[in-house]
Structures are given as structure tokens and as C-alpha cells.
Amino acid sequence: MAFVTRFAPSPTGYLHKGHALSAMTAWQAAKQAGGRFLLRIEDIDATRCKPEFEAGIQEDLAWLGLDWEQPVRRQSDHLADYQDALDRLRAMGLLYRCFRTRREVLDEIGRAPHHAGEGPDGAVFTGGPLPAAEEQALLDQGRSFAWRLSLSAARERLGAAWNDLSFVEGGEGAVQARPETAGDVVLARKDVGVAYHLAVVWDDALQGVTHVIRGRDLFEATHIQRLLQALLELPTPTYRHHGLLTGPDGKRFAKRDRSQTLRELRAGGMTAQALRSELGFGDPP
Numbered sequence: 001m002a003f004v005t006r007f008a009p010s011p012t013g014y015l016h017k018g019h020a021l022s023a024m025t026a027w028q029a030a031k032q033a034g035g036r037f038l039l040r041i042e043d044i045d046a047t048r049c050k051p052e053f054e055a056g057i058q059e060d061l062a063w064l065g066l067d068w069e070q071p072v073r074r075q076s077d078h079l080a081d082y083q084d085a086l087d088r089l090r091a092m093g094l095l096y097r098c099f100r101t102r103r104e105v106l107d108e109i110g111r112a113p114h115h116a117g118e119g120p121d122g123a124v125f126t127g128g129p130l131p132a133a134e135e136q137a138l139l140d141q142g143r144s145f146a147w148r149l150s151l152s153a154a155r156e157r158l159g160a161a162w163n164d165l166s167f168v169e170g171g172e173g174a175v176q177a178r179p180e181t182a183g184d185v186v187l188a189r190k191d192v193g194v195a196y197h198l199a200v201v202w203d204d205a206l207q208g209v210t211h212v213i214r215g216r217d218l219f220e221a222t223h224i225q226r227l228l229q230a231l232l233e234l235p236t237p238t239y240r241h242h243g244l245l246t247g248p249d250g251k252r253f254a255k256r257d258r259s260q261t262l263r264e265l266r267a268g269g270m271t272a273q274a275l276r277s278e279l280g281f282g283d284p285p
Helices: 017-032 051-063 075-091 102-111 132-140 151-164 196-206 221-231 262-267 272-278
Strands: 004-007 036-041 095-098 146-149 166-169 173-176 186-188 211-215 238-242
Touching: 004 017, 004 211, 017 036, 017 051, 017 211, 017 238, 017 262, 017 272, 036 051, 051 262, 075 095, 075 146, 075 186, 075 196, 146 221, 151 221, 166 221, 186 196, 196 221
Parallel strands: 004 036, 166 238, 211 238
Antiparallel strands: 095 146, 146 186, 166 173
8 A cells, every 4th residue: 555644734833843853753654665745734724824934844844854745735725625525514414503702612611510621622512503593693693603513413424333433543553533522623714714624634535645644732633533534435544643842841842832943943053964863863865
């Protein structure tokens, strides 16, 4: 079987060491398997993604000695594809409009006597659709809404197959998928026409990705993505979630925490060879 993997950053900032580890881990796996390595730019959030960050991503990866197939897929060029997938789920009766704000969702969860805790995207929500008359009244008022995936409807559609949902995690074998830990996730908003979960499973299938190699912080997201693959009848790749780098404070590297970027390290005199060695990789072939 062909081996195809990818590195799929969002251009919302410059890359840091954690990104370098993830990119090199996937790239090296592809090289060792005689497979293909893809770069995908996940830029569906037009309010945060910037062209200079995309250019910086490619510059940093080239500096590290990585190469990838052309052309690079940019999600913003394929929004119609994701809309088609969204329409398919809606036609199956699996989506509902949610008019609650993020604050209202959190407040509602806080008032519940029992709930599932925290999912990969934050607090778990399973509110369900509003009565038709109430929903229409809000639509008539021009209220914004998000499209949420109904777990109860998805469970009903899959029937007994729900209990058979699983994915292969490299080194661990089959893992039982638990999409209920994510709740009714948002798959589209007014400001972002499609959410990460739907776009990523669609792209992985379209690009023939056989192995998803990414950080452990995305392990929980795999459960809801496995469900979407089943609902849309898409293939399921083999997954491998590697460990995360942490800084001196014990926190993982993250853009939002202003982790030192690769371009800052480069400007400070660090060489690509030194960084590769620090992260446990040799020189590129």
C-alpha cells in the first residue's frame, strides 16, 4: 500500500519548534517508507490567516531541508468542496442550527447537573435543535447561527455500526472511537464557512492520505473525525500522535503563548542542522 502523509499547519502565525518536530516526524516517516509527503495550508479562518505567515511556513520548512509535492493545497481555494460535504450531512438530517453564543453554551453546560466534561474543542454541548416555530422566529430576526452535528442523529443513522467505530493508532493497535466525548461539535459558522473537523477529513480522503502523523494534542479530535469519516463513507487513515515539546515552564509550545519562532531562532544564529540535531533528527538526505 502506498504511504502518503502530510503536514497541515494553519497560517495564523510563524512556526515554532513544536511545528518543526511535527513536520520532520511526518517527512521522515514518508522518506523511510518510500512514500509521499504533502504540505497542506489550512487557512479557512480568513480573519486570522495571513499570506505572510503562509510564506513563512514554506520558508521555514525549506530551511529545515524538507521538500514536498506541488501544488500545495490551500483550503481557502476549496470552500465549495466543504460546502458539498456539509450539504450531504444536512440532507441526512445530521445537522441542526444552534443560535447560542459561546458564552450561552458555557453557561448552559455549567447549569447542567451532569455533563461529559471537556471535549477536544472545549466544553461538551449536546443541546439539540430548537422547536421549528422558535427556530423560524430567530431566523426571521436575522440571528446568526452555527451548524452543529447531532450525535444522537448520527448514532441513530449508524445503528450497530456506532459501536464498531475505531481507528488504528500506530504502536497501539485499534482504538475504540468515542465521539460522544466531543459533544455536538460545530461544523460551520457564519464567519468560518466550515470547521476544522470537516475540512480535514475531506482533504485527507481527497488527497489519499494513508497516515496522519501529528501531535498528541490532536488525539481526542480523532474520535469525532472518525465519526465523520463513517457518516460520509470516507476511508480512515492510520494515525500516529507523537509527543509534544515543552518549554522550560513545562507548557507545550503554542502560537498563542508567543513561543519562540523558527525565524527568530534563525535570526539568532541557530542553524538548521543544530535544530534538527536538538530535535533528534540527522541531516536531510
